[in-house]
Amino acid sequence: MSDQAPPGTLTRAAIVAVGSELLGTTRLDTNSLYLTEHLNGIGIDVVGKAVVGDDRVACAHVLRSMFAPVDLLVVCGGLGPTDDDVTRDVVAAVFDRPLAEDAALTEHLRARYAARGYPGTMPENNRRQAMVPGGAFVIANANGSAPGLWLDVEGRVVVLLPGPPRELRPMFTALVDDRLRARTDGSSVGRAVVKMTGRIESQVDQLLQPLYAEWAAQDPAISATILAALGQIELHLSTRHRVAESARACLTVAIGQVLATFGDDVFSVDGRRLEEVVGGLLAAHGLTVAAAESCTGGLMTSRLTDVPGSSRYVQEAVVAYANETKVRVLGVPADLIAAHGAVSEPVARAMAEGVRALAGAGIGVGITGIAGPDGGTADKPVGTVAVAVAAAGGTRARLFRFHGERELVKFQASQAGLDMVRRLLTTLASHASVR
Amino acid sequence: MSDQAPPGTLTRAAIVAVGSELLGTTRLDTNSLYLTEHLNGIGIDVVGKAVVGDDRVACAHVLRSMFAPVDLLVVCGGLGPTDDDVTRDVVAAVFDRPLAEDAALTEHLRARYAARGYPGTMPENNRRQAMVPGGAFVIANANGSAPGLWLDVEGRVVVLLPGPPRELRPMFTALVDDRLRARTDGSSVGRAVVKMTGRIESQVDQLLQPLYAEWAAQDPAISATILAALGQIELHLSTRHRVAESARACLTVAIGQVLATFGDDVFSVDGRRLEEVVGGLLAAHGLTVAAAESCTGGLMTSRLTDVPGSSRYVQEAVVAYANETKVRVLGVPADLIAAHGAVSEPVARAMAEGVRALAGAGIGVGITGIAGPDGGTADKPVGTVAVAVAAAGGTRARLFRFHGERELVKFQASQAGLDMVRRLLTTLASHASVR
Numbered sequence: 001m002s003d004q005a006p007p008g009t010l011t012r013a014a015i016v017a018v019g020s021e022l023l024g025t026t027r028l029d030t031n032s033l034y035l036t037e038h039l040n041g042i043g044i045d046v047v048g049k050a051v052v053g054d055d056r057v058a059c060a061h062v063l064r065s066m067f068a069p070v071d072l073l074v075v076c077g078g079l080g081p082t083d084d085d086v087t088r089d090v091v092a093a094v095f096d097r098p099l100a101e102d103a104a105l106t107e108h109l110r111a112r113y114a115a116r117g118y119p120g121t122m123p124e125n126n127r128r129q130a131m132v133p134g135g136a137f138v139i140a141n142a143n144g145s146a147p148g149l150w151l152d153v154e155g156r157v158v159v160l161l162p163g164p165p166r167e168l169r170p171m172f173t174a175l176v177d178d179r180l181r182a183r184t185d186g187s188s189v190g191r192a193v194v195k196m197t198g199r200i201e202s203q204v205d206q207l208l209q210p211l212y213a214e215w216a217a218q219d220p221a222i223s224a225t226i227l228a229a230l231g232q233i234e235l236h237l238s239t240r241h242r243v244a245e246s247a248r249a250c251l252t253v254a255i256g257q258v259l260a261t262f263g264d265d266v267f268s269v270d271g272r273r274l275e276e277v278v279g280g281l282l283a284a285h286g287l288t289v290a291a292a293e294s295c296t297g298g299l300m301t302s303r304l305t306d307v308p309g310s311s312r313y314v315q316e317a318v319v320a321y322a323n324e325t326k327v328r329v330l331g332v333p334a335d336l337i338a339a340h341g342a343v344s345e346p347v348a349r350a351m352a353e354g355v356r357a358l359a360g361a362g363i364g365v366g367i368t369g370i371a372g373p374d375g376g377t378a379d380k381p382v383g384t385v386a387v388a389v390a391a392a393g394g395t396r397a398r399l400f401r402f403h404g405e406r407e408l409v410k411f412q413a414s415q416a417g418l419d420m421v422r423r424l425l426t427t428l429a430s431h432a433s434v435r
Numbered sequence: 436m437s438d439q440a441p442p443g444t445l446t447r448a449a450i451v452a453v454g455s456e457l458l459g460t461t462r463l464d465t466n467s468l469y470l471t472e473h474l475n476g477i478g479i480d481v482v483g484k485a486v487v488g489d490d491r492v493a494c495a496h497v498l499r500s501m502f503a504p505v506d507l508l509v510v511c512g513g514l515g516p517t518d519d520d521v522t523r524d525v526v527a528a529v530f531d532r533p534l535a536e537d538a539a540l541t542e543h544l545r546a547r548y549a550a551r552g553y554p555g556t557m558p559e560n561n562r563r564q565a566m567v568p569g570g571a572f573v574i575a576n577a578n579g580s581a582p583g584l585w586l587d588v589e590g591r592v593v594v595l596l597p598g599p600p601r602e603l604r605p606m607f608t609a610l611v612d613d614r615l616r617a618r619t620d621g622s623s624v625g626r627a628v629v630k631m632t633g634r635i636e637s638q639v640d641q642l643l644q645p646l647y648a649e650w651a652a653q654d655p656a657i658s659a660t661i662l663a664a665l666g667q668i669e670l671h672l673s674t675r676h677r678v679a680e681s682a683r684a685c686l687t688v689a690i691g692q693v694l695a696t697f698g699d700d701v702f703s704v705d706g707r708r709l710e711e712v713v714g715g716l717l718a719a720h721g722l723t724v725a726a727a728e729s730c731t732g733g734l735m736t737s738r739l740t741d742v743p744g745s746s747r748y749v750q751e752a753v754v755a756y757a758n759e760t761k762v763r764v765l766g767v768p769a770d771l772i773a774a775h776g777a778v779s780e781p782v783a784r785a786m787a788e789g790v791r792a793l794a795g796a797g798i799g800v801g802i803t804g805i806a807g808p809d810g811g812t813a814d815k816p817v818g819t820v821a822v823a824v825a826a827a828g829g830t831r832a833r834l835f836r837f838h839g840e841r842e843l844v845k846f847q848a849s850q851a852g853l854d855m856v857r858r859l860l861t862t863l864a865s866h867a868s869v870r
Contacts, residue, residue, distance in 0.1 A: 023471065023481050023482070023483070023484065024471065025468045025471050025472045025475075028463060028465075028468075033460045033463070036458065036459065036460050037460045040460075046458050047458070047487070047488055047490065047493050048458070048485065048486065048487045048488065048493055048497055049458065049485065049486050050483065050484065050485035050486070050497075050501075051483065051484050051485070052482070052483045053482055053483065055482065057504065058482055058483055058504055061500060061503060061504055062483060062485075062500070062501075064500075065496060065497070065499075065500030065501075066485075066497075066500075068496060069492065069493050069496055191459065193461070201515065201516070201517070202516050202517070202558045202560060202561055203558065205516070205517045205558075205560065206558050206560065212518075223455075225454075225455050225456055225489065225519055226517060226519075227456055228515075228599065236455075236456055236459070293733070295740075296737065296740075297733070297736050297737045297739065297740025297741075297745075297749065297752075298728070298732070298733025298734065298735075298736040298737040298740070298752060298754060299733065299737040300733075301732050301733040301754045302731070302732045302733040302734040302737050302845070304732065305730075305731075305732025305733070305754075305756065305806075305845070306732075306841065306842050306845070308807070308808050308809065308841055309809070310732075310756075311756055311757070314732065314754075314756050315756050315757035315759070315760055316753070316754060316755060316756060316757060316760040316764065317732075317733060317753075317754035317756075318751070318752075318753060318754070319733060319736050319740075319749075319751060319752035319753070319754070320751060321740065321745075321746055321749050321750050321751060321752075322746070322750035322751060324750070325750055325751040325794070329751065359760070371740075372743070373743050374743065374744070403578060404578060404601050405601070406741065406743055407741050408601055410737070410740070410741070
């Protein structure tokens, strides 16, 4: 529990999903994302989450340990009528609240059963859903038979919700407004993600050390996490404040500090992906882009066209996998390939210039590389990729060496192509110079 | 621990992911799915999983409690070089194994840093990754700097792995063969996935009812789950047996029963993706394929080139987003577009035939559609996609109407293009007819 919060205030939550089906490889617990979003929105942090099967011993163990460091435990699932629905029994045992049948709930279940037109009387096992732990408040379920339950446990709270999202979501939204918001300190959590290219994780971390210290010391404090994602570094910032606008303002200042430190290496501060940022820049400059893709096989253009409205700046592209295509369609001189090899800066340049001319585009991109697993040499190992960007002002080329398997090399190569276009457009003084 | 298993045998596992970013709403722990699949494959059940933030106290708490009821604990993430990578420290404290620097690891890290061509010497914080808990076995990481660690804890095992999937996966696969399999009871869970197109989930389910009953009654029983994946239906089969070959034989019979029911709608019984199956057929027939892609923006060709060795059958493709490109590059008659609209079977046909001629390919594919969110009409709503396949024997076209958002429409359209190529190649009596 937070030091400042008055007793009974809820600030830290854990979420437990109960159900053996969530431990296989085909289903993921997604309720926790919904719950986290809504808990964060009222200033409650989620500090842990767990999935446990329909096993009484394991479930008791996990509930006890996940509840220990928090003041709110949300348990989802395992409230159905069958033997393998263990949540109700386990909660009663763990928190020493013996179950008793709630006569009104039983009547409600019988009425619901009859109303749905099932034959005969309600099966007796359905009465399990009317069993309530001592002192629990019953949360109505408009979309199913299992009610939710709210237990006050020495100033802390345990909430049980049914697993199906269409039942859980409306119940939880109502609960936030009804009982949970009244138990918070009134603050909210703001989050931001800064994405950058051209840096490695440890370098970003070292450069951010002074800011970490400053952010930790200020009020409200900002917490920061660095993530190395594929072809980019992400800095995740979060802060909690009584007033949502203050949390936002505080993050805006922090983002400004990161921008001052990393400059043009930052490409996104609002969650946008690189292909969205590049598309926005192309549209703003009124330019089209055409790619000649060898090792990426069309991936860069496919990513560009993932963005709605991309037909404004993507009209055409060529996948030139074969050298013969590079020569015949793109006009790359055959002797250039013979002299430097297909994976080389000169060939990438010729591809970029060739496709720019062919498509009549503002910007041409050429990507040629060795995606693997075969085709590498001592001189040009798998992962070697040449990328060139051609515009009215001239052509730039770079040779990269990426790590990882075939699809990772392809992705990083497409990322490099997009990033070179971004940097070109970012540094343009005026539109005219590249038209 | 299982009653029958000899001491030291691993039968029950828990998985813990460490990382505050996994507690937000933007990222999910997906490593646990990979680990579960491979643990199940050697007969180890996963009985619980948890996610905890980069908080030493909470992490220690969760590791201790998740380890209590199992004999194998797999911890993912939090092994990086920065202050918020807490796993190594917490494990050392929880299991009372003080950390010491491994000089060989430090040298390895320095060499790796230098080899990547970064400027200057390795940042000192990287040395944290060379700290090893007492008695731990170091697991080499071919794709990153953080090594994995294996601790024997009184006959039970704790394994630490780096969080990035491209590092974790190969390390874990090697670990299964190297150290884990030797510690199991020798039973194995056999799994198979049958993938099909051209069917809907409820129809597949109904047709399979008699087989479900037969599979459940036999020894060993086969359990089956149907999943509607994007653009395909998957039937997941699993069975557990002491002898791996028996489990496999039993699945082979079941797969034969499914094939007898669904025929050519089944495209994969060995896990292969559609692009791999199509690539295999193209290679077997000695044919090349060239696509003219409008709404898919290169996605179909990118998927084909995800497969190693695809340069045997992919040489060239054209992204023809603009109508002008369809006319100028692919030779689609402008009046055809005027008469039928760009999204129509006649235009898809002309695109397929045009790109086949342009590239000199055995098979041409044309894809033109409305990916959305804009561009739909009452007549041709968002999701309308025309796909054509041209070969020596003639051209076939089909009009589809897909549901979902832009990227889902793109994927389903690329899936339809690949599937039409697959069905063409599957029905070919001989090579000669399409050359």
